[in-house]
Amino acid sequence: MNLKNKRLSDEAFFKEREEVLAGWPTGKEVDLQEAVDYLKKVPDEKNFAKALELAKRKGITLAQPRAGVPLIDKHIELLNHLSKEGGADLLPSTIDAYSRQNRYDECQVGIDESLKEGRAMMNGFPAVNHGVKGCRQVYESIDKPVQARHGTPDSRLLAEVIHAGGWTSNEGGGISYNVPYAKSVSIEKSLSDWMYCDRLVGFYAEQGIEINREPFGPLTGTLVPPSMAIVTGVIEALLAAEQGVKSITVGYGQCGNLVQDVAAIRALEELTEQYLKEYGYNDVVVTTVFHQWMGGFPEDESKAFGVISFGTATAALAGATKVIVKTPHEAIGIPTKEANAAGIKATKMVLNLLEGQRLPMSKELETEIEIIKAEVKCIMDKTFELGSGDLAVGTVKAFEAGVIDIPFAPSNYNAGKVMPARDNNGAVRYYMTGNIPFTKDIIDFNQSKLGERSEFEKRELSFQMTIDDIFAVGKGKLIGRP
Amino acid sequence: MEKKKVVLGVIGSDAHAVGNKILDYSLTNAGYEVVNIGVLSPQEDFINAAIETNADAIFVSSLYGHGEIDCKGLREKCNEAGLNDILLYVGGNIVVGKQDWDDVKKRFLDMGFDRVYPPGTAAEVGIKDLTEDLSKRG
Numbered sequence: 001m002n003l004k005n006k007r008l009s010d011e012a013f014f015k016e017r018e019e020v021l022a023g024w025p026t027g028k029e030v031d032l033q034e035a036v037d038y039l040k041k042v043p044d045e046k047n048f049a050k051a052l053e054l055a056k057r058k059g060i061t062l063a064q065p066r067a068g069v070p071l072i073d074k075h076i077e078l079l080n081h082l083s084k085e086g087g088a089d090l091l092p093s094t095i096d097a098y099s100r101q102n103r104y105d106e107c108q109v110g111i112d113e114s115l116k117e118g119r120a121m122m123n124g125f126p127a128v129n130h131g132v133k134g135c136r137q138v139y140e141s142i143d144k145p146v147q148a149r150h151g152t153p154d155s156r157l158l159a160e161v162i163h164a165g166g167w168t169s170n171e172g173g174g175i176s177y178n179v180p181y182a183k184s185v186s187i188e189k190s191l192s193d194w195m196y197c198d199r200l201v202g203f204y205a206e207q208g209i210e211i212n213r214e215p216f217g218p219l220t221g222t223l224v225p226p227s228m229a230i231v232t233g234v235i236e237a238l239l240a241a242e243q244g245v246k247s248i249t250v251g252y253g254q255c256g257n258l259v260q261d262v263a264a265i266r267a268l269e270e271l272t273e274q275y276l277k278e279y280g281y282n283d284v285v286v287t288t289v290f291h292q293w294m295g296g297f298p299e300d301e302s303k304a305f306g307v308i309s310f311g312t313a314t315a316a317l318a319g320a321t322k323v324i325v326k327t328p329h330e331a332i333g334i335p336t337k338e339a340n341a342a343g344i345k346a347t348k349m350v351l352n353l354l355e356g357q358r359l360p361m362s363k364e365l366e367t368e369i370e371i372i373k374a375e376v377k378c379i380m381d382k383t384f385e386l387g388s389g390d391l392a393v394g395t396v397k398a399f400e401a402g403v404i405d406i407p408f409a410p411s412n413y414n415a416g417k418v419m420p421a422r423d424n425n426g427a428v429r430y431y432m433t434g435n436i437p438f439t440k441d442i443i444d445f446n447q448s449k450l451g452e453r454s455e456f457e458k459r460e461l462s463f464q465m466t467i468d469d470i471f472a473v474g475k476g477k478l479i480g481r482p
Numbered sequence: 483m484e485k486k487k488v489v490l491g492v493i494g495s496d497a498h499a500v501g502n503k504i505l506d507y508s509l510t511n512a513g514y515e516v517v518n519i520g521v522l523s524p525q526e527d528f529i530n531a532a533i534e535t536n537a538d539a540i541f542v543s544s545l546y547g548h549g550e551i552d553c554k555g556l557r558e559k560c561n562e563a564g565l566n567d568i569l570l571y572v573g574g575n576i577v578v579g580k581q582d583w584d585d586v587k588k589r590f591l592d593m594g595f596d597r598v599y600p601p602g603t604a605a606e607v608g609i610k611d612l613t614e615d616l617s618k619r620g
């Protein structure tokens with residue numbers, strides 16, 4: 001294995017860079033020196049990293065939608081609507097799914113078909129095809145910081161294009177944008193490709209330009225236990241910091257039990273800061289993002305607003321720096337700009353009402369934080385051990401061994417032996433722990449919690465329970481009771 | 483009696499895996515032999531799997547919105563490959579955005595699909611139709 005958790009040398013980076021930029025004709029538009037000059041002119045209020053840092057200092061939660069359409073003018077119209085009508089604090093550009101697989105020729109078909117049909121035929125904004133010019137046109141036409149949100153295992157060219165285009169944040173990471181989004185990309189390859197993306201951000205940081213990076217916490221969005229999500233966030237944060245990234249937003253997708261979710265955000269922030277310090281990264285600003293419910297949504301729009309508002313309340317009470325907003329169209333399709341703005345308005349209303357309030361510490365909250373931290377420690381310790389101290393090597397081996405194992409992931413590099421289910425209060429627990437090296441105490445805790453539900457429902461713990469939980473929120477309940 | 487075979491997969495650059503795993507589980511429980519080619523599957527993979535296993539039906543899922551582009555020409559390619567009367571079903575969130583369902587359904591029927599399902603259809607609905615369609619064919 002060539003992979004090492006070590007800062008890429010300039011020589012290695014610039015050599016790899018030539019190949020990356022040759023991946024599509026728009027790669028030629030990226031001129032690093034010119035991009036540095038351009039990014040230096042980005043005002044603070046349009047810089048993603050600075051906006052997050054300010055929110056953290058003020059103790060408020062910012063609202064950010066997801067949004068992206070194939071054509072530049074329509075995309076600008078969409079973002080301005082979300083900013084002005086919806087009141088979004090931060091803007092996204094969701095990248096289409098062909099770009100995510102680096103199929104830029106198919107993106108061209110999608111762009112052409114969208115023009116021909118007069119409606120969006122793709123699920124996002126093909127930033128590589130639109131190039132630095134197109135990205136700058138977007139950046140210059142909006143009034144808020146903008147981030148690329150996607151799910152691209154190899155995002156190297158995308159990162160080059162968007163950052164040079166004035167977009168000061170990139171979501172993703174070597175685990176979180178591979179395992180939920182790909183089938184046959186090795187962990188080694190995606191970790192290495194994301195080291196490049198992080199190194200690019202590190203390079204900009206050395207020129208005095210702050211760019212934010214955000215691991216994708218929700219993963220498959222499907223009953224991922226908090227500790228598994230947090231492990232990936234901590235690992236991606238450590239790998240990014242090694243490449244010189246100074247602004248990291250670690251994330252987590254709502255599971256649905258208020259106390260467990262608040263515990264998860266608190267544990268996520270504390271553990272990320274603690275691991276960064278322990279490994280000598282002392283100047284990284286850590287912020288958090290809470291994703292409103294990422295699983296199947298109810299079709300009824302009023303019910304969807306209920307889900308959105310509950311997620312917002314949790315984000316606020318947890319003290320997350322940012323909340324990612326869903327829309328009343330979630331169950332059906334890509335939202336219209338109106339539906340998207342409606343989701344943001346509901347979110348902002350709840351955020352305003354809860355400003356300054358936090359869920360106070362309680363015995364229950366303390367217990368949840370402790371169990372999450374204990375679970376994370378088991379997985380992290382083993383991962384470092386497998387890599388003989390090298391986190392990148394350890395991560396590859398941890399996936400091979402099923403020590404890190406993400407439920408419902410499509411990747412062939414994920415063991416798929418872990419199965420989650422909700423306990424009787426709706427908290428997500430490990431029903432089958434696969435090869436995760438948990439202590440007996442942790443396994444017993446999870447089993448006893450699930451046992452309470454099994455007894456209450458008078459049925460055996462089984463995969464059927466997990467399936468019922470997957471459909472439950474869509475059908476109007478948190479727990480999939482028989 | 484020999485089990486009927488269904489090729490199951492998620493078409494195009496689509497990585498949504500959860501529905502696929504559940505359809506696999508439900509079809510298998512209902513007594514079908516499932517040939518699951520998984521997510522991120524090009525048209526060719528569906529066709530090759532159907533030929534290799536002599537399948538009775540193909541279940542195409544598309545969740546991410548590119549269904550219209552990804553499914554275009556699948557029926558024609560099946561015919562060219564000699565899979566003349568294979569049952570073609572499609573379901574998921576098959577178009578971009580919230581659109582008039584009758585209109586969407588017609589577009590996919592015109593493409594040559596035998597059955598077209600709206601978002602959130604339970605696996606059981608597709609399975610019931612499949613059992614009926616196959617029994618009609620004898």
Ligand code: B12
Nearest residue numbers: 296297330333334497499500501543547573575578579608
């Ligand atoms: C979980 C989820 C994700 C997870 C997926 C993790 C994974 N690898 O599986 C993550 C977060 C990674 C994700 C990513 C994306 N997602 Co997504 N996702 C969802 C969500 C919330 C739930 C999907 C799900 O798992 N449901 C549970 C399963 C059991 O149900 P199901 O998939 O619908 O399948 C059932 C039925 O539809 C039916 N069925 C399916 N196929 C077939 C076929 C036949 C023949 C039959 C009979 C039945 C049938 O049977 C299944 C079992 O009951 C939906 C919205 C929703 N439904 O609320 C969006 C949704 C599907 N995603 C969407 C999109 C666009 C994306 C992204 C492209 C990002 C983006 N632009 O927003 C990326 C995809 C990247 C890629 N390359 O594919 C859109 C699609 C929009 C559209 N069609 O217009 C949706 C609808 C959200 C939205 N409104 O925007 N997503």
